[in-house]
Amino acid sequence: MMDGRDFMKGNEALAIGALKAGLNAYFAYPITPSSEVPETLAREFKSPEYPEFRMFLQAASELEAISMVIGAASTGAKVMTATSGPGFSLKQEGMSYAAAMELPFLVADVNRAGPGLGNLGPEQSDYLQATRGGGHGGYRNIVLAPNSVQEMAAFPGLGFSLAFKYRNPVVILADAFLGQLKEDIVFPKIAPERFPTPWAASGARGAERHVLASLHLDFEDQSRHAEHLARKYEEVESAEQRSDSYMASDADVVLVAYGVVARLCRRAVKELRERRVRAGLFRPVTLSPFPSNDLKALVDKGVKKFVVVELNAGQMILDVRLALEGRGQIESVHKMGGLLPAASDVVRRVEALSK
Amino acid sequence: MTVVQGAPAAEYEVKLGRLSTLTGRPTHYCAGCEHGILTRLVANAIEELGLRERTVLVDSVGCSVFAHDYINTDAVQAPHGRAPAVMSGIKRVRPDLMVFAVQGDGDAVSIGLLELLYAANRAEPITIFLVNNAIYGMTGGQMAPTTPEGMVTTTTPQGRDVAETGRPLDATKLLAGLDGPSYVKRVVLPIAPMGSTDLYSARGPLEGAKSVLNAFKVQMRGGFSFVEFVSTCSINWKMSVLESKRFATETLAKLFPPGLYKDKLGVEKG
Numbered sequence: 184m185m186d187g188r189d190f191m192k193g194n195e196a197l198a199i200g201a202l203k204a205g206l207n208a209y210f211a212y213p214i215t216p217s218s219e220v221p222e223t224l225a226r227e228f229k230s231p232e233y234p235e236f237r238m239f240l241q242a243a244s245e246l247e248a249i250s251m252v253i254g255a256a257s258t259g260a261k262v263m264t265a266t267s268g269p270g271f272s273l274k275q276e277g278m279s280y281a282a283a284m285e286l287p288f289l290v291a292d293v294n295r296a297g298p299g300l301g302n303l304g305p306e307q308s309d310y311l312q313a314t315r316g317g318g319h320g321g322y323r324n325i326v327l328a329p330n331s332v333q334e335m336a337a338f339p340g341l342g343f344s345l346a347f348k349y350r351n352p353v354v355i356l357a358d359a360f361l362g363q364l365k366e367d368i369v370f371p372k373i374a375p376e377r378f379p380t381p382w383a384a385s386g387a388r389g390a391e392r393h394v395l396a397s398l399h400l401d402f403e404d405q406s407r408h409a410e411h412l413a414r415k416y417e418e419v420e421s422a423e424q425r426s427d428s429y430m431a432s433d434a435d436v437v438l439v440a441y442g443v444v445a446r447l448c449r450r451a452v453k454e455l456r457e458r459r460v461r462a463g464l465f466r467p468v469t470l471s472p473f474p475s476n477d478l479k480a481l482v483d484k485g486v487k488k489f490v491v492v493e494l495n496a497g498q499m500i501l502d503v504r505l506a507l508e509g510r511g512q513i514e515s516v517h518k519m520g521g522l523l524p525a526a527s528d529v530v531r532r533v534e535a536l537s538k
Numbered sequence: 539m540t541v542v543q544g545a546p547a548a549e550y551e552v553k554l555g556r557l558s559t560l561t562g563r564p565t566h567y568c569a570g571c572e573h574g575i576l577t578r579l580v581a582n583a584i585e586e587l588g589l590r591e592r593t594v595l596v597d598s599v600g601c602s603v604f605a606h607d608y609i610n611t612d613a614v615q616a617p618h619g620r621a622p623a624v625m626s627g628i629k630r631v632r633p634d635l636m637v638f639a640v641q642g643d644g645d646a647v648s649i650g651l652l653e654l655l656y657a658a659n660r661a662e663p664i665t666i667f668l669v670n671n672a673i674y675g676m677t678g679g680q681m682a683p684t685t686p687e688g689m690v691t692t693t694t695p696q697g698r699d700v701a702e703t704g705r706p707l708d709a710t711k712l713l714a715g716l717d718g719p720s721y722v723k724r725v726v727l728p729i730a731p732m733g734s735t736d737l738y739s740a741r742g743p744l745e746g747a748k749s750v751l752n753a754f755k756v757q758m759r760g761g762f763s764f765v766e767f768v769s770t771c772s773i774n775w776k777m778s779v780l781e782s783k784r785f786a787t788e789t790l791a792k793l794f795p796p797g798l799y800k801d802k803l804g805v806e807k808g
Contacts, residue, residue, distance in 0.1 A: 207631055208627075208630060208631050210627065237630075237631060238630045238631055240626075240630060242623070242656075243652055243653075243656040244652060246620065246623070246652075246653075247620070247623040247652065247653055247656060248623075250616065250617060250620035250623030250624050250627065250653065251623050251624070251626050251627035251630070252627060253614070253616070253617075253620075253624050253627060254596070254614065254616075254623065254624035254625060254626060254627020254628040254629075254630075255627040255628065255630060255631045256627075257594075257614040257624070257627075257628060258594075258628055258631055258632045258635075260631040260632075262627075262631075276617050276620075277617060277620070280615070280616075280617050284614070284615065384594050384612040384613060384614050384628075385594070385612065385632055385635065386591050386592045386593065386594065386611075386612055386635055387590065387591055387593075387610070387611055387612045388591055389591075392610060392611060392612050392613075393612050393613075394606045394612070394613045394614075394615075395613070395614045395615065396597065396606065396613070396614075396615040397615055398603060398604075398615060400604075
């Protein structure tokens with residue numbers, strides 16, 4: 184558009200956002216509702232506008248795609264792939280290896296309904312899989328939760344910063360609604376960040392060589408590596424919690440929601456305030472690390488009730504309980520199967536609670 | 539053991555002593571295992587081509603998982619069976635690098651067959667050395683995709699019944715049937731006893747040396763290269779080293795006949 188604004192789907196914004204963040208390579212496997220990500224990138228491949236985008240390749244399977252991501256990321260390149268639930272499960276093998284080998288890259292999961300094949304509607308049912316490290320062994324992903332097309336465009340840049348800073352896979356956890364939603368956005372004009380990669384396996388110079396491996400046969404070595412990873416996750420936990428809140432500081436009841444649900448909860452807060460219920464909204468932007476500190480601060484300010492609204496039978500609520508450590512009353516509102524709760528449903532539930 | 543003959547390849551020089559492409563660390567491979575020989579052949583070829591600083595080794599899962607302990611280049615460990623995909627990922631963003639893997643038959647022909655076939659079909663300029671010893675070695679001797687009919691393994695205690703499990707898969711023939719690969723070859727690698735004498739033939743290692751070198755040359759010219767090495771696993775075959783060499787060179791070699799199956803660029807002609 185003439186005024187520098189663009190109008191596009193969340194999935195397209197994610198793709199263009201990654202290009203503007205200096206994406207070098209994308210390894211694709213199609214799955215609805217994420218396929219506009221590889222389709223957009225295939226279209227832009229070899230475009231003079233993105234000279235750093237050196238490789239687009241469609242793999243034969245999700246396993247092959249994530250393994251290609253591992254290979255390219257091992258050389259220090261900026262790499263991404265996107266998928267949805269069933270494909271995200273298959274990515275877990277590679278993500279476990281990548282966490283162990285400390286490889287930085289982005290994986291977007293455009294969450295559809297599940298379990299199993301599920302339908303193509305939005306859910307947030309991959310929350311635990313994404314935030315806990317859904318593969319084998321003890322590791323954590325860094326997980327970002329956009330709630331608009333604008334954030335779909337911005338989070339690849341943030342994601343690469345965090346991925347390279349901590350040498351860790353970063354998940355952008357969206358959902359079918361955000362992937363397909365079309366909105367007005369502005370791409371910020373910033374130069375792609377450059378990250379030093381002294382650890383990369385890209386040909387040994389002199390005696391120096393780099394071995395990226397996840398097997399340490401000696402128990403002491405494996406233990407040292409596991410402790411090193413654990414310390415890293417603690418560092419991420421203390422430095423990278425991000426959240427947003429809306430009218431929460433003087434609230435009696437705070438809605439806790441992320442992604443597309445946070446948007447309808449914002450509307451619910453407005454309606455509740457009109458009905459003289461002092462409601463507020465707390466939106467985790469990082470799901471891992473979960474923004475426990477900011478949430479705890481609300482209890483300290485006197486918030487007594489929390490209503491966790493999510494598109495699953497209660498997954499993020501576990502982190503809310505952990506964060507609040509038994510303080511405050513916590514209720515759950517949920518919807519599944521591709522359906523979204525109406526803001527009016529949320530208003531009714533909160534009003535009932537406030538009586 | 540007296541090694542006497544072979545088909546001395548005039549163009550091939552065995553570099554003696556310490557190579558900068560080897561770490562010098564003693565290997566964990568069992569006595570009589572061909573992995574040690576292949577490690578030396580690979581290091582020798584990398585040295586010969588002067589490629590050590592441009593090479594990335596991709597470790598597969600199996601006995602070759604510690605290849606980086608012996609081969610002194612940059613290395614990346616792939617998930618089980620995924621080495622060809624990891625190699626493709628490296629090569630696609632860094633075409634200037636030389637990328638190779640040593641895979642076992644379980645890794646390449648069973649759990650990783652899709653990755654192998656697709657990398658070959660895309661004609662990725664990478665090099666794969668398949669050590670086919672007809673058994674899962676590292677996990678303790680289970681049936682592999684290449685286990686011959688009747689062979690006793692821990693998961694076929696009565697011998698492999700091909701009516702139940704299908705016939706042994708021939709990866710070399712599969713790949714040679716694709717348009718993608720430039721170089722497909724099979725070598726029977728063991729140093730072989732010659733009849734009932736105490737003489738041994740080094741034809742396998744010498745042919746292997748030439749093939750490794752050619753495989754790398756094919757990659758440098760932009761082609762996909764694959765060499766299968768028919769090998770032994772005396773420990774899991776429950777044979778003496780000598781018996782295992784006989785079994786490989788007499789029985790396995792019939793099931794997996796050696797030869798040049800594909801050479802699009804004509805590297806063997808020189």
